[in-house]
Amino acid sequence: MLKSVKARKRRDKIFVWLCRGVTLMALFVLALLLFHLIREGAHWLSLDFLNQFPSRFPSKAGIKSALFGTLWLSLLTAIFSFPIGIASALYLEEYAPKNRLFSLIEMNISNLAGMPSIVYGLLGLTVFVRFFGLEQSLWSGSLTMSLLIMPTIIIASKEAIRAVPDSLRLAAFALGAKPWQVIVGQVLPAALPGILTGFILSMSRAVGESAPLIMIGALSYVAFLPQSPSDPFTVLPVQIFGWASRPNEEFHGLAGAAILVLLAVLFLMNLGAVIVRQRFQRYRL
Amino acid sequence: MNNLWHQKVTQVRSQIESYRRDLLNWIIEGGFRLFLMMALSITLVTTATVIVLLVRESLPFFQQIPLKDFLFGTQWEPLIEPKSFGVLPLVSGTMMIVAGAMLLAVPSGIMIATYLNEFASSKLRALIKPILEILAGIPTVVYGYFALTFVTPVLKEILPDIQVFNALSAAIVVGIMILPMVASLTDDAFRAVPNSLREGAYAVGATPFEVITDIVIPASRSRIGAAVILGVSRAIGETMAVTLAAGATPKWTFNPLESIQTMTAYIVQVSLGDTPAGGIEYQTCFVVALLLFAITMVMNFAGNMLTYFDRKVG
Amino acid sequence: MTMMNVDLQSAPPVLEARDLSVYYGKTCAVNSVSLNVGRNQVTAIIGPSGCGKSTFLRTLNRMNDFNPSVRTEGEVFCRGKNIYASGIDATEIRRSIGMVFQKPNPFPKSIAKNILWGLKINGMLNGNGDEVVERSLKQAGLWDEVKDRLNDSALNLSGGQQQRLCIARAIAMSPSVVLMDEPCSALDPRSTARIEDLINELATQYTIVIVTHNMQQAARVSKETAFFYEGKLVEFGSTQAIFTKPKNKKTEEYITGRMG
Structure with missing residues (x-):
């Protein structure tokens, strides 16, 4: 007996529609999320909102200190993590022999990339805040964040470096260049757009992260702007957490508005990454 | 005579110059490698620190609370x-x-x-x-x-x-x-x-x-x-x-x-x-x-x- | 399946392409080819690379359907039925036209399951299938090598064994036609020789169309040969005639090795 092709085709059609439906559903959830945020938060958005400090009174509250904190924190985090992340990736791709020790190191990096962010928070709390006595400052925050995004930066940079064709290296070596000259003069410039793309995406993770900063003691009520890296601070996600965990509906509205600002910042960063990728990236894996 | 002497000096000089450049290159190469290696070691230090830290702070706890009570207690x-x-x-x-x-x-x-x-x-x-x-x-x-x-x-x-x-x-x-x-x-x-x-x-x-x-x-x-x-x-x-x-x-x-x-x-x-x-x-x-x-x-x-x-x- | 009562000498073609053209976007890969494939014999398709021979073969069981940029015009009759007619289901077509690919592609399953899978999904399996497994493997000349490990993964077989398993998988469906797309191109000479012997044996029971870039192989296994050049069927006739007295100048150039 032949199985009816018709019945099998019907099952197939149902399956295709199911897969399509689930995919559409995921897109729909994203739309729903954005729609909900706009409905909750949009009417709180104003220039004053960007320009006021947090307050007990919802109508007077703003995200000035959080915006500046986020800016400070990203800047410092970038300064720490960018060179070190690239350097690690360069060593792994250009110098490291293919042996057990280095596959262990690479495995360790992948595992670190998946370590819960809250564990980084405890690390920062014990090492930077307490042991080095950096207190609840931007130093502590940015160093913790640097450790958090380092594995992602290394992994992305490694891929960008690996995409640089060997012919380029051989050509440079054939001109009598030393390894460091090949790397600094040829490999790094060729891989830089790819590295930058990965770096911006890692940074956007740092901008959205809040758990480790709460651990090290970033506050959700900061009524001043940090003047130096040793000042206490708050950032947008922590401010959002502070407002969202209050029972008051109006503070939920403020949280929604702050989320819209945060998402706008992240969107701009991602746009930057896409532009770098499209305009400058020559080599891709 | 003078000319020959001059030639010799130039030769030695260029020899020294070449050694100098080699040495410099060698130092830069070594320094560069060292810098990259140290950067990479941070990932290992991070993992090690996390483990040491968590274990060190947990040990006194387990001196007071038996592991069994911790792992299987429902309160x-x-x-x-x-x-x-x-x-x-x-x-x-x-x-x-x-x-x-x-x-x-x-x-x-x-x-x-x-x-x-x-x-x-x-x-x-x-x-x-x-x-x-x-x-x-x-x-x-x-x-x-x-x-x-x-x-x-x-x-x-x-x-x-x-x-x-x-x-x-x-x-x-x-x-x-x-x-x-x-x-x-x-x-x-x-x-x-x-x-x-x-x-x-x-x-x-x-x-x-x-x-x-x-x-x-x-x-x-x-x-x-x-x-x-x-x-x-x-x-x-x-x-x-x-x-x-x-x-x-x-x-x-x-x-x-x-x-x-x-x-x-x-x-x-x-x-x-x-x-x-x-x-x-x-x-x-x-x-x-x-x-x-x-x-x-x-x-x-x-x-x-x-x-x-x-x-x-x- | 009913046997058609026909005189084998003038057997009506099992597979018949009429005015078949295939386009990749705007480029024409196969240009109005008409070709008859005779019953229980091997028909070889030869030609330089890029001549459209593989593309043509893949139109015969509608494997090109998966590439959205491919457009097919013309008709292909399989035992009197146009497989490109509207309302004809490609799945049904492939059930009766088997295919063997360039590289052996056994499923990541056991040897026995590889053979039974097609029968199972099509509801053509009666009983537990031991008999089909044994018969197919015997026909494919693989039985003695694997009879003790039918439940082992097919991926543990050698390349040549894997390709014979793929042939066994195709003939287990009792197909009207078996299409072979350069089945030996990924194999070493010894495995190639085994497969060629196998094709010769199978020709007594199966209709086979084989695409090959190896002229000697075409000469060794086929009864009729078609020479393709730049998407066109240049010459078609008995293999002996093609190789000894080619009518077309292009064919002659290719046969004598003056063309790549």
Whole structure:
């Protein structure tokens, strides 16, 4: 007996529609999320909102200190993590022999990339805040964040470096260049757009992260702007957490508005990454 | 004579110059390598520090509380007298989040990967993939907010018994959060299945459904397994969404409509309060973090190994 | 399946392409080819690479359907039925036209399951299938090598064994035609020789169309040969005639090795 092709085709059609439906559903959830945020938060958005400090009174509250904190924190985090992340990736791709020790190191990096962010928070709390006595400052925050995004930066940079064709290296070596000259003069410039793309995406993770900063003691009520890296601070996600965990509906509205600002910042960063990728990236894996 | 002498001097000079340049190059090369190596060593130092730190702070705790009471106790009340330190309530809370999130993320992740890989045109795929990745890029605190202010109220309409803080709502948003990761790892797995295998199956008269369920999925099962493991690990470590939406009441329960507390949310709760360093309350933070770290590291290791070896075998 | 009562000498073609053209976007890969494939014999398709011979073969069981940029015009009749007629299902077509690919592509399943899978999904399996497995493997000349490990993974077989398994998988469906797309191109000379012997044996019971870039192979296994050049069928006739007295100048150039 032949199985009816018709019945099998019907099952197939149902399956295709199911897969399509689930995919559409995921897109729909994203739309729903954005729609909900706009409905909750949009009417709180104003220039004053960007320009006021947090307050007990919802109508007077703003995200000035959080915006500046986020800016400070990203800047410092970038300064720490960018060179070190690239350097690690360069060593792994250009110098490291293919042996057990280095596959262990690479495995360790992948595992670190998946370590819960809250564990980084405890690390920062014990090492930077307490042991080095950096207190609840931007130093502590940015160093913790640097450790958090380092594995992602290394992994992305490694891929960008690996995409640089060997012919380029051989050509440079054939001109009598030393390894460091090949790397600094040829490999790094060729891989830089790819590295930058990965770096911006890692940074956007740092901008959205809040758990480790709460651990090290970033506050959700900061009524001043940090003047130096040793000042206490708050950032947008922590401010959002502070407002969202209050029972008051109006503070939920403020949280929604702050989320819209945060998402706008992240969107701009991602746009930057896409532009770098499209305009400058020559080599891709 | 003078001319010869001059020639000699120039020769020696250029010799010295060349040695100097070699030496300089050698120093730069060495210094450069050293710098890169030191940068790389930071990752190792990080791991080592985390392990030492968690273990060191946990040891005094286990001198007071027997390991057995910690691992199998069903009461977690380290902050209020009479104190009890059984971690199972935090574990059950975490597991409920994980189970709910995976129930949502794994089947839909596989179906999305199937759709993108086997059914959607390449244009549609190029359009949908980045949009899905937006879901992965949204900060977790935003998901927490979404759970609290949207998902829970909607659930309340359907299930009037549900509490303001509940495991279900948090599990749903954690599932949404992990979905893109599962979908994209599964997508990679499907792409690694050679097309010749699909053609072979179609050539004996199979339909797409049969090809996917009987050939493509079994052929990529170890990578799908890795995606699931890494997803579970992410869900266990997820913090902000569960802190905001799932509550702060550790309970040995499997009712998703109740307020619970996860391991991560407990750590946040302690750090938000004014717990003095050194006391047993402070140590519980590290003990729970050690458990969290151990579980996630084992899972990450397993997941990465699965992908790694699968890639090697081809 | 009913046997058609026909005189074998002038057997009506099992497979008949009429005015078949295939386009990749705007480029024409196969240009109005008409070709008859005779019953229970091997028909070889030869030609330089890029001449459209593989594309043509893949139109015969509608494998090109999966590539959205491919457009097919014309008709292909399989035992009197146009497989490109509207309402005809490609899945049904492939059930009766088997295919063997360039590279062996066994499913990542056991040897026995590889053979039974097509029958199972199509509901053509009666009983537990041991008999089909044994018969197919015997016909494919693989039985003695694998009879003790039918439940082992097919991926543990050697390349040549895998390709014979793929042939066994195709003939297990009792197809009207077996299409072979350069089945030996990924194999070493010894495995190639085994497969060629096998093709010769199978020709007594099966209709086979084989695409090959190896002229000697065409000469060794086929009864009729078609020479393709730049998407066109240049010459078609008995293999002996093609190789000894080619009518067309292009064919002659190719046969004598003056063309790549």
